[in-house]
Amino acid sequence: EDAPQFNAGKGAVFNAKGGHELDASIMEGHTRRAGAVAGITTVKNPIKLARAVMERSPHVMLAAGGAEAFADTQKDIERVPNSYFDTDKRRQQLDKAQRDEAAKGKREARTGDGDAPTYFGTVGAVALDAQGHIAAATSTGGMTNKKWGRVGDSPIIGAGTWADDRCGVSGTGWGEYYIRNAVAHDICARVGYRGDSLQAAAEEVVNRIVPAAGGDGVGDDQAVVSGGDQQELRVQGGLSRHDFLCVDVLHIKASFIFVVNTRLPLSEGKRVEIRVITELFGMSPACGAP
Ligand code: ASP
Numbered sequence: 165e166d167a168p169q170f171n172a173g174k175g176a177v178f179n180a181k182g183g184h185e186l187d188a189s190i191m192e193g194h195t196r197r198a199g200a201v202a203g204i205t206t207v208k209n210p211i212k213l214a215r216a217v218m219e220r221s222p223h224v225m226l227a228a229g230g231a232e233a234f235a236d237t238q239k240d241i242e243r244v245p246n247s248y249f250d251t252d253k254r255r256q257q258l259d260k261a262q263r264d265e266a267a268k269g270k271r272e273a274r275t276g277d278g279d280a281p282t283y284f285g286t287v288g289a290v291a292l293d294a295q296g297h298i299a300a301a302t303s304t305g306g307m308t309n310k311k312w313g314r315v316g317d318s319p320i321i322g323a324g325t326w327a328d329d330r331c332g333v334s335g336t337g338w339g340e341y342y343i344r345n346a347v348a349h350d351i352c353a354r355v356g357y358r359g360d361s362l363q364a365a366a367e368e369v370v371n372r373i374v375p376a377a378g379g380d381g382v383g384d385d386q387a388v389v390s391g392g393d394q395q396e397l398r399v400q401g402g403l404s405r406h407d408f409l410c411v412d413v414l415h416i417k418a419s420f421i422f423v424v425n426t427r428l429p430l431s432e433g434k435r436v437e438i439r440v441i442t443e444l445f446g447m448s449p450a451c452g453a454p
Contacts, residue, residue, distance in 0.1 A: 170285040178309070188200065189214050191332075193299060199214040200226070200325075201214050203315060204232070206245070207232070208243065209242065213235055213241055215301075300332035302325045302334040302335070302336075323349075331351070
């Protein structure tokens with residue numbers, strides 16, 4: 165969220181009014197606790213507020229003004245003016261989206277470069293700790309030029325984020341399709357109820373069911389990464405452009421499997437660091453030194 169390259173926190177996409185409304189959620193698998201916030205405008209790190217909802221409120225999801233009011237009661241939740249989230253790159257994307265929309269006369273929530281959407285960069289993470297517990301979290305600015313308080317899949321438990329006691333998913337893509345297909349939960353349900361492998365379940369849902377419904381499908385700008393040693397996670401090959409950060413305790417051979425956006429400087433054999441979620445939960449890493 166603090167890195168401007170990602171569509172979350174600083175660097176989040178602009179909505180149609182030239183501002184930012186941020187969504188985030190977090191789920192702890194073995195307890196099924198969850199917290200989510202939607203339409204956030206002044207919280208520097210929405211995922212921390214989602215965690216506060218999970219841990220310090222009786223609710224799962226708080227939205228817009230109510231979520232901001234809850235943030236007012238939380239001393240450790242840092243606030244910023246909405247313009248803090250601005251970046252030139254995202255401003256250019258909004259300008260282009262609005263020009264394209266005007267040219268096409270389209271009134272759809274989704275905008276971008278047609279087949280090459282400009283909204284990549286939602287941040288997601290799944291962690292497996294030394295006790296075998298899984299947690300998943302997702303944070304996003306949503307989609308460029310979104311209107312009318314639109315909320316995507318990222319703060320919806322079961323759509324953009326899910327964790328149970330053996331499978332966790334954090335997704336990115338065209339949120340409306342992820343909501344309609346309960347994507348994150350469906351992947352874990354296939355693993356849990358049918359014994360599908362994690363890869364087969366993710367492939368079926370992300371690369372077949374969602375595209376068949378009209379959403380985003382297979383891309384080639386991401387790569388599957390796995391490893392048994394936190395210090396040595398290696399790129400294994402391309403899968404899809406959706407960031408899936410999944411752990412399947414029963415089937416997994418490595419300690420981590422996840423998909424990263426290869427627009428990051430990631431190449432074969434390059435070391436990747438996983439720290440965010442373990443810090444967030446105060447968990448010890450599943451393997452290796454932190
Ligand atoms: N899924 C997000 C949303 O629809 C966008 C993204 O992942 O890029 O809000």
